Amino acid sequence: MATIDANKPDLPAAGAKSHPLYWKNRGFAHHFRNADEQFDACKLGMWLFLTTEVLLFAGIFCAYAIFRMLYPEAWTAGSHHLDWRFGGLNTIVLLISSWTVASGVRSAQLGNNAALIRNLLITLVCAALFVFIKLYFEYIPKLSMGKAPGTFFSYPYAHDPHEPLWWSVYYIGTGIHALHVFIGAGLLTWVLVRAIKYEAYGPTEYTMVETSALYWHLVDLVWIFLFPLLYLIH
Amino acid sequence: MTTVDTTHELDHHDEGSYLTPKYGAMGTVWDWMTTVDHKKIGVMYLFAVLFMFFLGGVAALAVRLELLEPVRIAADGSITGQLFGGDGEAIATGNQVYNRLFTLHGAIMVFMFIVPSVPASLGNFFLPLMLGAKDVAFPRLNLFSWYIYVSGSIFGIASIVLGGVDTGWTFYTPYSTTTDADHWRVLLMVLAAFVLGFSSILTGLNFIVTTHKLRAPGMGWFDMPLFIWAIYATSIIQVLATPVIGITLLLLIFERLFKVGIFDPGLGGDPVLYQHFFWFYSHPVVYVMILPGMGIISELLSVHCRKQIFGYRAIAFSSLGIAAVSFIVWGHHMFTAMGELASTIFSALTFLVAIPTAIKVFNWIATLYKGSIAINTPMLYALSFLFLFSIGGLTGLPLGALATDLHLHDSYFVVAHFHYVMMGGTVIAFIGGIHHWWPKMFGRMYNEKAGMLGCVLVFIGFNLTFMTQFFLGTQGMPRRYASYVDEFQFLHSLSTYGSWFLLAGFLTHLFNFIHSLVAGPKAPPNPWGGLTVEWETESPPIEHNFHHEVLVKHGPYDFDTVVPPHCDERDFPLPPQDQVRAH
Numbered sequence: 001m002a003t004i005d006a007n008k009p010d011l012p013a014a015g016a017k018s019h020p021l022y023w024k025n026r027g028f029a030h031h032f033r034n035a036d037e038q039f040d041a042c043k044l045g046m047w048l049f050l051t052t053e054v055l056l057f058a059g060i061f062c063a064y065a066i067f068r069m070l071y072p073e074a075w076t077a078g079s080h081h082l083d084w085r086f087g088g089l090n091t092i093v094l095l096i097s098s099w100t101v102a103s104g105v106r107s108a109q110l111g112n113n114a115a116l117i118r119n120l121l122i123t124l125v126c127a128a129l130f131v132f133i134k135l136y137f138e139y140i141p142k143l144s145m146g147k148a149p150g151t152f153f154s155y156p157y158a159h160d161p162h163e164p165l166w167w168s169v170y171y172i173g174t175g176i177h178a179l180h181v182f183i184g185a186g187l188l189t190w191v192l193v194r195a196i197k198y199e200a201y202g203p204t205e206y207t208m209v210e211t212s213a214l215y216w217h218l219v220d221l222v223w224i225f226l227f228p229l230l231y232l233i234h
Numbered sequence: 235m236t237t238v239d240t241t242h243e244l245d246h247h248d249e250g251s252y253l254t255p256k257y258g259a260m261g262t263v264w265d266w267m268t269t270v271d272h273k274k275i276g277v278m279y280l281f282a283v284l285f286m287f288f289l290g291g292v293a294a295l296a297v298r299l300e301l302l303e304p305v306r307i308a309a310d311g312s313i314t315g316q317l318f319g320g321d322g323e324a325i326a327t328g329n330q331v332y333n334r335l336f337t338l339h340g341a342i343m344v345f346m347f348i349v350p351s352v353p354a355s356l357g358n359f360f361l362p363l364m365l366g367a368k369d370v371a372f373p374r375l376n377l378f379s380w381y382i383y384v385s386g387s388i389f390g391i392a393s394i395v396l397g398g399v400d401t402g403w404t405f406y407t408p409y410s411t412t413t414d415a416d417h418w419r420v421l422l423m424v425l426a427a428f429v430l431g432f433s434s435i436l437t438g439l440n441f442i443v444t445t446h447k448l449r450a451p452g453m454g455w456f457d458m459p460l461f462i463w464a465i466y467a468t469s470i471i472q473v474l475a476t477p478v479i480g481i482t483l484l485l486l487i488f489e490r491l492f493k494v495g496i497f498d499p500g501l502g503g504d505p506v507l508y509q510h511f512f513w514f515y516s517h518p519v520v521y522v523m524i525l526p527g528m529g530i531i532s533e534l535l536s537v538h539c540r541k542q543i544f545g546y547r548a549i550a551f552s553s554l555g556i557a558a559v560s561f562i563v564w565g566h567h568m569f570t571a572m573g574e575l576a577s578t579i580f581s582a583l584t585f586l587v588a589i590p591t592a593i594k595v596f597n598w599i600a601t602l603y604k605g606s607i608a609i610n611t612p613m614l615y616a617l618s619f620l621f622l623f624s625i626g627g628l629t630g631l632p633l634g635a636l637a638t639d640l641h642l643h644d645s646y647f648v649v650a651h652f653h654y655v656m657m658g659g660t661v662i663a664f665i666g667g668i669h670h671w672w673p674k675m676f677g678r679m680y681n682e683k684a685g686m687l688g689c690v691l692v693f694i695g696f697n698l699t700f701m702t703q704f705f706l707g708t709q710g711m712p713r714r715y716a717s718y719v720d721e722f723q724f725l726h727s728l729s730t731y732g733s734w735f736l737l738a739g740f741l742t743h744l745f746n747f748i749h750s751l752v753a754g755p756k757a758p759p760n761p762w763g764g765l766t767v768e769w770e771t772e773s774p775p776i777e778h779n780f781h782h783e784v785l786v787k788h789g790p791y792d793f794d795t796v797v798p799p800h801c802d803e804r805d806f807p808l809p810p811q812d813q814v815r816a817h
């Protein structure tokens with residue numbers, strides 16, 4: 001069977017530093033000429049993937065723009081129901097997490113495993129905080145008041161007949177964004193586990209840290225657009 | 235002079251072909267199921283998409299069979315026709331069955347066959363080989379996308395087994411959000427298309443990175459074979475357009491599950507928005523279908539008439555040009571649903587597509603000029619492509635012109651147009667490409683006479699089936715109807731007979747391929763005298779593709795000056811050197 005990893009040294013499995021995944025022991029895949037080429041390829045791949053993600057959200061933003069143009073009152077009225085303080089808080093939380101994840105990459109490049117682990121942990125805590133604020137202060141109270149999407153909308157004091165549509169766009173946009181928060185957090189958790197178990201990342205081996213961090217920046221970026229468009233338009 | 239230089243000796247000398255089983259029966263199955271070898275994945279894709287072609291083809295034959303003797307109300311109120319029964323309620327059920335049949339034909343052919351067809355099978359196998367690489371950039375991702383493809387197809391087939399879908403492959407709202415409301419088979423089909431999109435994105439992404447990073451030393455962008463350029467342009471479209479259909483189908487799923495109202499006019503939503511989203515993807519994707527076919531044709535024509543391709547850069551850039559323009563013409567599918575200004579703009583932009591397309595066609599024809607044209611199956615298919623695709627492309631122009639499209643829209647003319655481009659273009663190129671690379675992929679020659687017979691049958695059958703539909707369309711036969719007035723009977727019958735010729739042609743190829751696998755003569759490494767890098771290695775290729783690291787020293791089409799690797803000069807003589815023009 002064709003194996004991908006070439007020149008992977010055989011090492012006893014005891015202790016992180018002698019583990020094949022320890023950063024000094026890592027090889028590169030056999031179809032690349034060297035580790036740099038592999039790193040470049042992975043990074044290009046991730047950038048392309050992020051492009052597809054941006055285009056996915058572009059669909060939602062497009063629907064947002066069209067309906068806002070058609071029903072400006074519904075959009076203003078809907079936005080009144082969102083508390084900019086929670087949105088703002090979440091923006092700050094995500095900005096901090098973007099900073100720590102970037103510092104994480106730097107720590108890996110410098111070979112400081114402890115700092116990498118610390119940065120990743122803070123990032124993950126931020127991710128959890130974001131989801132908590134979103135759910136506990138926003139989704140749950142709103143849904144219980146009947147501010148739900150589409151035909152589920154039952155809020156009795158709506159100002160505009162098209163408010164259900166506003167809520168549809170709100171839940172779809174933020175919901176799919178939240179899904180990306182989970183995916184990104186999953187990636188970072190994986191990186192964290194490998195950093196703890198094998199010291200898998202160091203100056204010559206930080207592809208996975210870098211690409212996961214790129215993904216996390218996308219999560220942040222999308223929110224940076226969602227926040228003003230949803231919370232700050234009234 | 236050869237393509238490879240033996241400077242870097244790698245230890246692959248004793249390695250067998252990638253097809254040689256190294257384990258027991260179960261072990262071999264496991265080996266294939268978990269393989270990260272692009273060649274095996276390509277072969278698995280090849281069989282998977284051909285199976286889908288078969289399923290979709292059966293549905294197509296059934297559709298044509300129904301149209302031979304449709305359920306029909308004659309002028310005196312009696313009902314004629316047999317296929318779906320001949321009395322009262324039969325019309326209703328007959329129509330329902332018909333709607334499901336053409337939907338499953340369209341959905342299978344588009345999402346499960348033609349979109350992955352060439353890139354995922356031949357592209358997977360030959361992109362790394364032609365670049366002189368050992369594999370695609372992300373081999374595990376490659377295998378993963380195969381599994382996504384298979385799961386998506388299983389969803390689609392499950393939906394059919396559960397009773398089928400009658401929305402048409404386009405899933406237009408509000409129909410697709412309301413039909414069969416108590417059942418989830420529509421959801422399942424939409425989900426299938428969504429999942430298949432992921433597979434398409436990952437394949438495209440993989441190919442882009444591979445082309446950028448894994449070209450052999452000495453191979454600049456303009457030393458790449460044109461097949462690679464085509465696959466590269468295709469991949470760009472796949473990566474940029476598919477996410478939009480992803481979100482569209484997701485919104486459709488939400489619409490069905492949660493009634494979110496985005497496409498529901500009752501809540502202020504807009505069904506035409508769905509069409510915009512859908513065609514923003516689905517127009518570019520028609521170039522996902524055709525560009526790889528065009529790439530194949532560039533290879534076939536040049537190799538089998540032993541001539542430098544005419545206008546290399548023009549062909550390469552026109553692929554990118556088509557990819558770019560394809561993103562701004564989607565509105566031509568909805569002329570009847572847009573304002574005048576928007577329609578006019580989209581119409582004008584649509585005509586732009588014809589320019590790079592025509593550039594390609596003229597370059598191919600110029601390539602043939604004074605070439606030594608071999609009469610074999612790949613060449614016959616390439617010539618068929620030129621003929622059929624030109625008709626398909628030219629009939630796109632009356633559809634892109636507002637005044638004529640008003641009459642032709644949603645008629646059999648459209649059906650004929652897209653079959654001339656998708657089948658007469660892509661499928662024809664695909665089969666030609668399979669013949670061209672068959673010896674390389676499986677190490678066996680096929681029977682040339684049987685191959686040419688199949689090609690002739692397909693060519694006759696195709697024109698009989700679809701040429702008639704242009705006439706039906708201009709006379710007013712609408713698409714997606716199970717029945718028609720008596721006046722159309724003759725042309726419809728011809729069309730159905732044509733579909734049987736097509737069947738005969740494809741069966742001829744099938745038996746020829748099976749015969750070749752079982753008893754075909756062993757293929758030499760370079761049976762056609764090709765100069766692209768894949769002919770450098772053995773047939774079938776060894777597991778790591780090449781014995782030595784590849785170093786490219788000449789262009790892919792330098793037939794005037796280079797004796798092909800592994801070939802005898804007497805078989806492929808160079809032209810007298812004083813007649814060779816500088817290129």
Ligand code: HEM
Nearest residue numbers: 520523524566567588627630631633634643644652655656
């Ligand atoms: C010169 C290039 C082309 C032009 C100007 C063109 C133009 C058009 C137009 C205007 C329509 C809409 C007709 C209507 O619904 O009234 C159409 C439909 C269609 N075209 Fe093309 N086309 C071109 C090439 C292609 C190619 C290369 C493919 C695929 C390989 C393709 C596939 C289709 C399909 C599938 C439809 C029907 C979609 C549906 O409604 O189900 N076209 N074309």
Ligand SMILES: [Cu+2]
Nearest residue numbers: 517564566567
């Ligand atoms: Cu189109």
